[in-house]
């Protein structure tokens with residue numbers, strides 16, 4: 001359309017022709033760089049003259065690399081690659097269909113790999129370096145739904161037996177293969193769990209950044225290593241997928257290559273049926289500073305474009321809608337001729353000498369080995385920018401009527417018998433009728449050219465992929481005595497647990513054995529957490545150093561950016577910073593060099609914002625510390641509803657290998673972090689830590705003797721009641737609310753003659769895990785002596801009642817209910833937060849000292865130890881209005 005309009009408004013075609021011819025001649029005699037220069041000059045000049053110029057973000061709907069500039073593979077190698085590709089296609093399909101025969105509910109996908117197969121194979125044979133003694137290798141993020149194709153390759157490489165393939169999606173009953181890439185489930189194989197759409201692209205960008213960070217800090221030489229991220233064109237709809245493109249452009253991450261499999265379809269139908277998704281992504285990526293390589297058309301099209309002197313074919317493809325093109329893929333050659341070429345008689349003429357079968361055989365660029373090779377080669381050679389390859393393919397390629405280019409193809413787990421036959425014929429598979437009927441796996445003879453080629457190519461690139469290697473940490477973990485200052489009473493000084501954490505961090509940053517391995521991460525909140533001292537001390541990482549004089553240069557803590565900076569300041573992107581944390585927390589595997597990440601952020605913008613990444617981190621066996629700063633619904637009092645976190649701690653409890661705590665005192669933080677360091681880097685355990693830290697300043701006592709074990713297990717007796725009275729309660733508290741519990745204990749004793757033991761519960765989450773494990777043991781061992789949970793042991797001498805109060809929703813402390821044999825009462829901060837003073841909020845949510853006192857008295861009334869009137873008296877004495885608003889509905 002645009003071309004037509006332009007033509008109709010061409011008031012001087014001869015002049016136009018002269019301009020075009022002068023470009024032609026510049027190209028012929030001086031090359032494309034000169035033409036680019038001239039055009040830039042013309043545009044700049046036009047700008048100066050005040051003439052509006054096009055944004056220039058898109059190039060025509062053509063392959064980016066001109067045919068004569070394509071780097072090519074020897075044809076005999078292409079033949080062997082494509083032979084193997086046929087076997088891989090068959091085996092990948094067989095894996096899914098054989099599992100489906102056993103039980104259709106097992107599921108699986110055929111169409112995604114069918115469209116991406118060439119993209120993977122060119123990479124596996126020529127580009128993806130594996131880690132070995134000599135090299136660290138490349139990091140390849142494989143799109144999850146293509147897993148069957150990757151298993152099929154592992155079979156050809158003799159890594160998996162046929163029996164193993166038959167265990168696809170049967171991990172418990174057959175010790176088989178995981179549905180998608182899950183390192184947790186296949187620890188020597190998968191590296192990156194990316195099947196949740198959007199995680200791969202974001203994690204890949206920060207992985208590439210982290211590799212450069214390690215190089216710039218001279219910790220690991222990652223030069224030459226590439227991060228390859230494979231994703232679907234539908235997947236790019238996720239905000240996470242597009243969210244950090246500009247960072248990759250800004251930091252010139254030329255170690256990063258995205259391969260977007262543009263089969264124009266997602267799960268339900270076309271990604272953008274009414275437009276051209278490849279063009280849209282080209283604009284987005286170019287705008288973000290990426291090098292974009294489009295491979296839309298296969299080699300068969302080259303001669304058609306060469307013949308297209310009038311530009312009619314170019315015009316037709318520029319008008320083409322993805323929805324239309326998809327229909328051509330799912331129909332035959334005659335349909336293609338009629339609807340695509342038939343639009344213009346001149347275009348029909350262009351293909352008059354081609355049969356319908358030849359038209360149908362015109363391939364998309366992403367199915368053309370040479371085109372893909374040329375794109376990858378150009379990508380790995382490109383410097384100064386990340387590269388995205390937009391490869392046009394057909395979803396369900398080879399699936400025929402059962403799925404090729406069809407809207408239903410994503411979930412098609414089975415091909416009709418006729419389509420299986422057609423598949424065998426199309427890819428010329430050497431299978432007998434019986435083998436086809438049984439869907440037997442096929443592996444060429446070990447002496448065949450194809451298999452020898454496939455194995456030799458992997459050997460040349462360093463070995464098999466994917467592969468997950470790890471290194472054991474080999475540095476001394478600091479002992480608790482290093483944190484002595486935090487174990488002591490704070491005297492006159494009041495500080496918050498956030499400050500306690502920052503002190504722990506500073507101590508670690510001075511520890512000779514590990515200081516370089518520490519990776520502090522923030523998402524534009526250093527000042528919120530009092531960490532700005534680190535700017536000067538360790539520097540903020542910036543690959544280009546600091547090209548300007550910061551406005552605060554005269555200050556002690558000025559904003560110092562440095563190529564060797566240690567602090568990762570990821571700007572306002574919690575999910576991005578989380579991805580950086582994951583890269584660091586798994587560097588013991590990806591770079592065989594252990595780093596120790598500490599990422600602190602606003603706790604409310606934590607799990608509930610980037611929870612899927614936390615889940616992936618668990619799967620990847622990430623090791624490191626996450627700190628939910630400004631936690632506690634009433635503790636960050638002024639910020640109001642959106643900021644006040646009363647539940648993220650509970651959310652972390654659902655991640656099986658996350659160890660989480662809600663500490664109150666500096667010594668608790670020191671004990672927890674020291675123990676975490678020991679578990680993760682001393683004992684190489686696959687766990688990671690989440691700690692809440694708060695911004696309320698208060699006095700910190702010295703660590704009670706022997707408290708370490710209880711701190712780690714989740715509960716210890718902080719203060720035993722000295723009262724001789726028979727009226728006793730057990731008070732449990734965590735985080736800042738423990739201070740309210742301590743206050744309540746004093747009031748109970750002084751004003752009501754009730755003795756109260758005070759327990760610091762550093763983690764209801766850990767206590768719950770212990771209860772679960774003990775309960776399971778007792779259930780499965782009916783004749784063995786029953787085990788007792790830590791909670792039971794702590795409270796065994798008490799007759800209760802037990803009252804718990806925290807700054808989190810009641811469910812958090814309620815987790816231990818089954819192990820509390822005494823009457824158990826829980827106070828917490830259910831309901832939306834709001835701004836007010838801390839005292840007012842704790843009153844509102846009923847977690848202040850008076851509400852704890854009253855609840856203890858009511859508990860004694862319920863137990864029969866006190867008369868009902870005592871409860872009324874207490875209400876009056878404490879000034880509690882019983883008609884107060886209910887925070888859960890107010």
Ligand SMILES: Cc1ncc(C[n+]2csc(CCOP(=O)(O)OP(=O)(O)O)c2C)c(N)n1
Nearest residue numbers: 112195196197232233234235261265266267
């Ligand atoms: C976050 C998330 N949402 C939804 C899904 C379900 N899902 C799986 S594959 C898919 C479509 C993928 O399409 P595309 O990215 O284009 O990949 P293709 O298979 O076409 O190559 C969807 C929606 C998912 N895996 N993750």
